[in-house]
Amino acid sequence: MGGAYMAVDQTIGGSLESKGPGDVGDPTSGRLRFMIGLMLVSSFVVILNETIMSVAIPKLIVELDVTASAAQWLTTGFLLTMTVVIPMTGIILQRFTTRAVFTAAMTAFSLGTFLAASATGFPMILVGRVVQACGTALMFPLLVTTVLTAVPAARRGRAMGFIAIVTAVAPAVGPTFAGLVLAVLPWRWLFLSVLPIALACLALGVVFVRNVGSTRHVGFDGFSILLSSSGFGGLIYGLSSFGEGGGHTVVPPVVPMVVGLACMVAFVIRQVRLQQRDAALLDMRPFGRRPFVAGVTVLVVCMAALFGNLILLPIYLQNVRGMTVLEAGLLLLPGGLTMGLIAPAVGRVFDRFGPRPLVVPGTVLIACALASTATYDASTGVGVVASVHIVLSVGVGLVLTPAMTSALGCLDTSLYSHGSAIVNTLQQFAGAAGTALFVTVMSSVAAASAAAGMPEVDAELAGIRTAFVWGACIAATAVLAACFLSSPDDEARTLSPHENDVHGIRG
Numbered sequence: 001m002g003g004a005y006m007a008v009d010q011t012i013g014g015s016l017e018s019k020g021p022g023d024v025g026d027p028t029s030g031r032l033r034f035m036i037g038l039m040l041v042s043s044f045v046v047i048l049n050e051t052i053m054s055v056a057i058p059k060l061i062v063e064l065d066v067t068a069s070a071a072q073w074l075t076t077g078f079l080l081t082m083t084v085v086i087p088m089t090g091i092i093l094q095r096f097t098t099r100a101v102f103t104a105a106m107t108a109f110s111l112g113t114f115l116a117a118s119a120t121g122f123p124m125i126l127v128g129r130v131v132q133a134c135g136t137a138l139m140f141p142l143l144v145t146t147v148l149t150a151v152p153a154a155r156r157g158r159a160m161g162f163i164a165i166v167t168a169v170a171p172a173v174g175p176t177f178a179g180l181v182l183a184v185l186p187w188r189w190l191f192l193s194v195l196p197i198a199l200a201c202l203a204l205g206v207v208f209v210r211n212v213g214s215t216r217h218v219g220f221d222g223f224s225i226l227l228s229s230s231g232f233g234g235l236i237y238g239l240s241s242f243g244e245g246g247g248h249t250v251v252p253p254v255v256p257m258v259v260g261l262a263c264m265v266a267f268v269i270r271q272v273r274l275q276q277r278d279a280a281l282l283d284m285r286p287f288g289r290r291p292f293v294a295g296v297t298v299l300v301v302c303m304a305a306l307f308g309n310l311i312l313l314p315i316y317l318q319n320v321r322g323m324t325v326l327e328a329g330l331l332l333l334p335g336g337l338t339m340g341l342i343a344p345a346v347g348r349v350f351d352r353f354g355p356r357p358l359v360v361p362g363t364v365l366i367a368c369a370l371a372s373t374a375t376y377d378a379s380t381g382v383g384v385v386a387s388v389h390i391v392l393s394v395g396v397g398l399v400l401t402p403a404m405t406s407a408l409g410c411l412d413t414s415l416y417s418h419g420s421a422i423v424n425t426l427q428q429f430a431g432a433a434g435t436a437l438f439v440t441v442m443s444s445v446a447a448a449s450a451a452a453g454m455p456e457v458d459a460e461l462a463g464i465r466t467a468f469v470w471g472a473c474i475a476a477t478a479v480l481a482a483c484f485l486s487s488p489d490d491e492a493r494t495l496s497p498h499e500n501d502v503h504g505i506r507g
Contacts, residue, residue: 032150035209036159039102039143042201043166045194046109046136050078051174051310053129056187063187064122071122074129076237079432081133083232086425087282088225089141090418095218097211101142106202109135113198117191128191137424140166144420148408149213154351157405161347164401165340167427171307172336172393175314179329221274224281227267234260236429239436282425283418286411292419294484295407296426298359301478302399303427304434305366305471309392312438313373316464317385320378320457331386335393342397347405355402359482362398363475365391370472374465378457399478406485434471441467 057071064071092101109132116128144163151159181189238257267282274280286292310332317328349358369392376385404423411419446463450456 043140043143044170046139047170048174051171052178066122078129078133081130082137082428083236084229085137087228090421093417099209102205102209105135105138110198113191113195141420145417146212148416157350158347160405161343161401164343169336169340176329176333179326183326227263231260231263231267236432239432286419289410291410291486292407294481295403297481298403298478300430303430305475307431308434308438311435335389338393339397346401350402355406355485358398358402362395363478363482365395367475374468438467
């Protein structure tokens with residue numbers, strides 16, 4: 001936590017108007033620097049839990065005597081809860097104070113972690129994961145909105161660089177962390193090792209977190225919540241069903257996907273109507289900004305590639321190369337650390353030169369790295385695999401901070417919370433879509449190859465290579481979207497005088 005504090009200490013500057021008793025005043029104060037550092041650490045801890053269960057599922061299947069399809073709900077249930085709650089954060093962050101949302105988020109996460117750690121059976125673990133996800137869904141949008149509000153535009157890239165560490169590194173190191181824990185301790189320690197940190201963050205937050213910005217009374221539209229939950233939930237459930245079982249489930253994955261798509265269309269239509277009287281659950285006006293659309297497109301493609309790679313590469317390392325879970329996790333660790341190391345520098349370059357000089361080469365690196373993985377065979381050197389994964393991680397690191405900052409930085413301050421909710425929701429959707437695409441392509445090709453008489457390992461390798469070819473082609477589309485990105489300063493010059501005032505830009 002001290003490292004996060006010291007890094008943020010060098011980043012925040014400028015001024016922030018105090019909004020009332022208990023609010024944060026000067027952002028150069030130690031209190032605000034510590035508060036954002038605390039939010040960074042808290043967000044890292046909660047997002048880490050998105051991916052720690054993947055390597056624990058085989059052990060839980062045996063110890064809890066559940067089926068593989070049931071055990072997968074520890075991941076699917078977490079993801080579903082995230083996609084249901086995140087769209088509501090646009091309203092929540094406007095209606096409730098920074099301190100109240102932080103306290104609620106870390107309380108929910110801590111409670112869910114305790115429930116899972118003390119579970120006597122599978123249902124209680126699943127309930128714990130759902131409660132954990134509620135806290136996670138609140139925490140990250142709160143961090144992004146706080147930074148956008150408190151940090152001046154000239155320093156925003158550096159601050160968002162630290163957020164990129166949370167976005168990319170936490171999910172990447174989750175399997176490694178889980179592998180290390182499970183190598184020496186029972187599965188409960190996946191939760192027990194996190195609980196003290198979560199409780200410490202909660203206690204510090206009660207003391208040090210103050211309110212940034214102002215609140216206003218905004219009504220919750222119940223029908224919008226129902227449409228959002230059904231839409232995002234149906235799409236994520238359908239995609240996850242494809243990824244988990246190659247489409248062989250009790251309910252065909254296409255059914256919840258069609259229902260989810262219909263609900264999403266109805267949801268968008270309703271939000272466009274409600275936003276005319278400033279009552280939308282998730283305001284659609286950010287999509288009226290070209291930099292926002294371009295930035296979101298790049299983020300969606302890159303997060304799909306990242307999560308697809310995170311699910312497929314360990315399968316290659318373990319099933320084709322014969323590595324253990326711990327060995328595979330350790331091989332992937334340098335890539336996650338690389339993203340963390342370059343993030344602050346990427347933020348500084350963004351502040352000076354804007355997004356395109358970073359995002360265009362970053363998307364090219366991602367596409368090239370995925371194309372390289374399509375050439376792997378059973379004899380590919382471990383050093384080659386690790387190097388290509390580092391190249392992929394560098395590409396993702398070059399993309400995340402500039403794309404997210406460009407997308408959100410072009411918005412009016414009144415739309416920060418809605419823009420953050422949209423970005424985070426679509427990132428979760430992209431992760432599920434990437435996982436489903438990679439796994440479904442791999443499974444289909446492997447099954448066809450095995451039916452043609454190919455040995456099992458060779459058939460699985462053929463499926464993995466084909467999936468990476470698809471991933472490389474999709475990643476290549478992000479290069480085109482990257483060309484439409486613009487810096488917040490460029491966008492500011494196109495705003496009307498009134499909009500400039502909203503952004504806090506003068507002269």
